[in-house]
Amino acid sequence: MKILIIEDEAELSDSISKYLTTEQFTCEAAYEYHSAIEKIHMNEYSCIILDITLPNGSGLDILTELKKMDKADGVLIVSAKNSMDDKIIGLNTGADDYLAKPFHLPELGARVSAIIRRKSFGGRNQIKIGDLVLDILDKSLKHRQDVVPLTRKEYELLLYLISNKNRVVTKEAIVEHLWGEEVDMADNYDFIYSHIKNLRKKMMNAGAPDYIKVVYGMGYKFMIPSE
Structure with a gap:
């Protein structure tokens, strides 16, 4: 799951990024208004952590832009401004939650996870x-009572495919969502094939059906026949 941190305090932004990375999120950062606008136009995010006060613009204007674009990205406002008016304006403009500075990183992480659960998985x-059970809190997969051992990237890949079940996701979308700016967007996506192959093998070895289908020339689809 990919997170965008829009925060002009570089030290705080880095701290948030390091913490959320340990929680198995992929993080990108924007430190001022214009770069943040560019990123939300180019990419999709599971959640955006947004400071209201930014160089060259306002976080509330970014919220308005997200609404105009009809984007589904979750938004958590973090701001030193803790007045009721700021909170109400932010929530009414389209934010999903509001957290006043200073805050504890575990609370921020819990709120980000809660937003993603509400937006993508009905809470x-x-x-x-x-017979599959994917536990978002434990970040684990079971088939009946047996644990299916997944690497971090395999878990993230499965979660992304399930959140887009019965829809084709391209290799480019998978790379962008799971790796973000960590990898160069090259034409060769053989490493995606390896991750898909290993994930399918582990699930089928555990007794699960082969839910992941290859859509040749396009990408992959987590197919649930009954839906």
Whole structure:
């Protein structure tokens, strides 16, 4: 799951990024208004952490722009401004939650996870598909009572595919969402094939159906026949 941190305090932004990375999120940063606008136009994010006060512009204007674009990205406002008016304006403009500075990183992480659950999975902590149970809090997968051992990237890949179930996701979208700015957007996506292959093998070895289908020339689809 990819997070955008829009925060002009570089030290705070780095601290948030380091913490959320340990929680298995992929993080990108923007330190001022114009670079933030560019990123929200170019990319999709599971959640955006947004400071209201930014160089060259306002975080509230970024919220307005997200609304105009009909973007589904979750938004958590973090701001030193803790007045009720700021909170109400931010929430009414389209934010999903508001956290006043200073804050503890575990609380911020919990709120980000809660936003993602509400936006993508109806607030559920567990996603059940047939005999599969994906636990978002434990970041684990079980088939019936057996744990399916997944690497971090395999878990993130499965979560992304399930959040887009019955829809084709391109290799480019997978790379952008799971790796973000960590990798160069090259034409060769063989490493995606390896991750998909390993994930399918582990799930099928555990007794699950082959839910992940290859859509040749396009990408992959987590297919649930009954839906």
